[in-house]
Amino acid sequence: MTTTHRPPTLEDVARAAGVSRATASRVIAGTGYASAAARERVTVAADLLGYAPNPAARALVRGTGVRLVVAVTGTAPTVLDDPYVHRVLGACARVCAPYGLGVALHWLPTRAPGEVRRLAEDRSVGGIILINTTETVLDAVPVGLRGRVASIGIGSALVPAFDVDNGGGTEAVVRHLYASGRRRIAMVTGPRWLSCAGRSVGAYRRVVRDAALPVRLVPGDFSADRGRAAAREVLARWPDTDAIVGSSDATALGVIDGLRGDGVQVPGDVAVTGFDDIPLAAMTTPALTTATHPVTQIASAAATAVLDGRPVPPATMFPSRLVRRVSG
């Protein structure tokens, strides 16, 4: 007689432990009363059978959803191809694993901030992590989502924020540049619509103003291509620039490439710094001076907040540390 190898259900565990399904449920889910004896017997039976609760069934009855959605705001669905987004997704996946939850990727069009409502209504969505979000999107988050949503970037009264202290990181970078003798420091900013990028610009302005240096800002978008173009703009507008602060490592690499195309030496003529400390920042020539960005930590904290459901502070900032290498 061949027994089909069927995964054990709660029913099996209950029977093996000699209790009712309800009691077994209470001890497995860790909710409600149960005598020490019952607890013991159920626990033993469960790991004897190798029991694991079926997340789908659980989600169905609790109305709790079965996946954590990473929702990325942007003008086109290509924002989902970004390595940064993938890293966040990976970190979320690791946090979700013990809960039996999956993760999903969703594009939130900048033009249609109401889209977030549809996500909230989807019963299979257990929680939402917002990335690169805007005030407009934040305003569209329904109150019913309270406690099941977090933002990596800016937050709101309803949505707790988790982010790198890019103001602090940028400040450290610019101060370092000043300390090493640079006096005409330009910056390639992040995208304007991304308010959290504004903190870096603010920090740059502050340091530069305090030192009575000129403010030299050129818009960027975190990409290398834009960095390359921006480098030329900077040189065209302010030929005596002796340092360029990139708002991402990709930007900085682009800047270096653009500069080199014009025969400018880095860091000899112009120092260049990045932000993020991607793994390759240490391997390029010249090795990139930058500031750290603990993406995994941040994403894990955000995901944990959503899954735990415990109250969290409205904003949690993760420190960014200067990494001195060769480029600046």
Added chain:
Amino acid sequence: MTTTHRPPTLEDVARAAGVSRATASRVIAGTGYASAAARERVTVAADLLGYAPNPAARALVRGTGVRLVVAVTGTAPTVLDDPYVHRVLGACARVCAPYGLGVALHWLPTRAPGEVRRLAEDRSVGGIILINTTETVLDAVPVGLRGRVASIGIGSALVPAFDVDNGGGTEAVVRHLYASGRRRIAMVTGPRWLSCAGRSVGAYRRVVRDAALPVRLVPGDFSADRGRAAAREVLARWPDTDAIVGSSDATALGVIDGLRGDGVQVPGDVAVTGFDDIPLAAMTTPALTTATHPVTQIASAAATAVLDGRPVPPATMFPSRLVRRVSG
């Protein structure tokens, strides 16, 4: 009177369309008979109400699982931190989205190939994508998983394989090196336990042998650190080497860095090539000559195969194309 804004269920759709829940189910799921009239009315009602099936309920009744697991074989859970893995995860997430499925990340210890059985028994697992898998793991895949599992890398009779044609890519690279006059070409291999990396080594051996050049192999592991060390080993054992083929871009970058530490010019003294064509390969100095690796395409194809459940060929290879830049 405030109506709680509850997402519509199939029941709601059925009522609105004036049919039974069963009929509504048939047309929504696209399975079983339904008159044109019924089909029409249900469809209209569904998108009038903005109905979306609840994946958890569906998974529960069909026993079909609610997430696609990306299972990475390796000696330590840190393999889950690899950007390559994250990219695969991202691609899978995009394929899963329309199915309402989530994705999950799982470490499959090299030492415990049987672990894959536990995954197979988990009712919440809808399918499995194997990464960096070994024959041992492949052998442990239970037959019950047929059609719900695919491998990125090597496959088996049970598990269809999806991979880059790294043999072809490597051949193109080595031929290019030869054509540009290099005659003493060394290679830093991928990890030995990863059999699909062997195809690159095979291709290298073949080209080199056909040209009557010496075989110079040094073991690597795809990492930049190992590349750096390997460069020195190569130089120590065969000082007249004039080209080094890296089996990944990270390796190549490490090799370049190691070479530079010894005052060797790239590509002047020694040409260096990579594999993967990561975005940054174009930005480094010197820009990296490499071969493409369509990771997203591969992962999407694998995920699609698992979710569709349609029969697929035992192995699907994706072409790798030479990208000539400066380093080699």
Added chain:
DNA sequence: CTGAAAGCGCTAACAA
């Protein structure tokens, strides 16, 4: 071709 009915595996009142 359609509807009634029976669950999928689990949790949450409610009694006992």
Added chain:
DNA sequence: TTGTTAGCGCTTTCAG
């Protein structure tokens, strides 16, 4: 403290 009961939203026989 425990068991009984009633579903969560959906699919799927099985009769009509």
